[in-house]
Amino acid sequence: MAQHAAETDDELLMRLRSGDEEAFVALYRRRQGAIYRFAMHMSGSPAAAEDVTQDVFLVLMREECGYDPERGTLSGYLFGIARKLVLRGLERGRSDVALEPDNDESLPPELAVEDDPLVDLTRREGIEALRRAVQALPRRYREVVVLCDLEELDYADAALALGCPIGTVRSRLHRARALLLEKLSQERRPRPGMGALKPLRCVI
Amino acid sequence: MNCQELWTAMTDKADAECARHLEECPACAARMERQRLLIASLRTVAAEWRSMEAPARVEAALVAAYRAQGGVRAPARRQWWLPVLSWAAAAAAMFALGVFLVRDRQPRAESAPAHRTAPAGLEWASLDWSAGADAHGDATGYDNDFIPLPNAQRVGPDEEVNLVRVEVPPSALLALGFVERADRAGPVQADVMLGSDGLARAVRFVDE
Numbered sequence: 045m046a047q048h049a050a051e052t053d054d055e056l057l058m059r060l061r062s063g064d065e066e067a068f069v070a071l072y073r074r075r076q077g078a079i080y081r082f083a084m085h086m087s088g089s090p091a092a093a094e095d096v097t098q099d100v101f102l103v104l105m106r107e108e109c110g111y112d113p114e115r116g117t118l119s120g121y122l123f124g125i126a127r128k129l130v131l132r133g134l135e136r137g138r139s140d141v142a143l144e145p146d147n148d149e150s151l152p153p154e155l156a157v158e159d160d161p162l163v164d165l166t167r168r169e170g171i172e173a174l175r176r177a178v179q180a181l182p183r184r185y186r187e188v189v190v191l192c193d194l195e196e197l198d199y200a201d202a203a204l205a206l207g208c209p210i211g212t213v214r215s216r217l218h219r220a221r222a223l224l225l226e227k228l229s230q231e232r233r234p235r236p237g238m239g240a241l242k243p244l245r246c247v248i
Numbered sequence: 249m250n251c252q253e254l255w256t257a258m259t260d261k262a263d264a265e266c267a268r269h270l271e272e273c274p275a276c277a278a279r280m281e282r283q284r285l286l287i288a289s290l291r292t293v294a295a296e297w298r299s300m301e302a303p304a305r306v307e308a309a310l311v312a313a314y315r316a317q318g319g320v321r322a323p324a325r326r327q328w329w330l331p332v333l334s335w336a337a338a339a340a341a342m343f344a345l346g347v348f349l350v351r352d353r354q355p356r357a358e359s360a361p362a363h364r365t366a367p368a369g370l371e372w373a374s375l376d377w378s379a380g381a382d383a384h385g386d387a388t389g390y391d392n393d394f395i396p397l398p399n400a401q402r403v404g405p406d407e408e409v410n411l412v413r414v415e416v417p418p419s420a421l422l423a424l425g426f427v428e429r430a431d432r433a434g435p436v437q438a439d440v441m442l443g444s445d446g447l448a449r450a451v452r453f454v455d456e
């Protein structure tokens with residue numbers, strides 16, 4: 045498969061459309077891991093992640109799969125399909141992870157964390173705490189962190205995957221990181237008195 | 249630039265004005281430093297997760313599907329003759345035993361042709377996709393796993409159908425002519441596809 049390394053996703057896609065199985069396998073191997081991890085993060089279920097990964101590439105096999113290179117990269121498109129499949133599964137009660145209401149009103153106000161030393165992120169337990177914090181994020185914030193910070197999609201691809209404007213990706217990512225910092229800060233001080241959490245002046 | 253403007257701008261890129269604000273505002277500078285640390289740590293988490301991949305069987309199933317798409321479709325796995333007259337009664341009995349009901353616009357666009365194990369394939373079987381036609385449905389308009397009922401209408405292209413997940417006890421299986429199934433211990437799960445008129449169109453057994 046080494047000869048495929050230099051080919052773009054779109055080139056591989058064109059070849060797989062003309063029946064080139066090697067191109068299909070090369071594209072699958074290039075993209076499956078990220079799709080699987082994304083589905084895993086979002087569903088919390090290896091079985092669901094496996095199904096989503098399979099279904100994403102089944103969609104891709106179809107001539108009329110809806111991918112439009114003008115609108116974004118294949119990667120962004122694949123994440124978008126994966127996300128739809130995950131959400132559909134969640135709606136049907138497939139996963140252990142419940143759907144959150146799709147609005148911001150339910151969120152607690154952003155709290156000050158600057159006076160609280162973070163969990164030491166350079167240490168093993170700090171990374172573990174961060175992993176837990178990501179998993180505990182509300183779904184709409186978790187998905188943007190997984191896409192932008194873990195899978196390193198650019199904002200345009202993330203916007204395509206999430207079906208929202210780039211500005212929304214930015215603001216959600218910003219909010220998601222703030223929530224992570226807050227959770228990590230709480231982790232360090234398991235039962236903070238509310239007095240220790242004062243409103244942050246710099247809050248957007 | 250004030251604090252709010254800084255953070256609005258910083259979600260995009262850092263520029264000279266942002267840098268000046270950060271020099272002047274210790275609160276924002278500290279917050280920025282924590283963000284940097286957070287992002288770096290997220291990269292560490294990502295690196296650890298990078299080895300997580302879909303099991304090899306997914307690739308095998310997809311390659312099989314890819315080949316099937318390009319060539320002749322494999323025959324349906326279940327080819328038993330089904331007693332025509334008993335289907336209406338069978339569907340009614342299955343419906344009465346229904347465990348749950350899912351609505352579905354496009355029952356054709358669903359589980360992979362490669363066989364899946366339960367429970368992973370179960371609820372996902374009713375997924376539909378926004379992008380139209382079917383990757384692997386055959387000319388009958390049904391997924392390979394669905395056995396069309398001999399005396400039933402075909403499902404129309406835009407017809408809304410319901411899938412009913414039911415549990416069929418061995419005695420009912422025997423009555424329906426599924427001797428092979430009835431030999432197994434315990435009830436068997438099946439999906440019954442009901443057309444928009446509520447009549448059963450096809451059935452699919454869900455393997456354990």
Ligand SMILES: [Zn+2]
Pocket residue numbers: 246250251254269273275276277
């Ligand atoms: Zn400031």
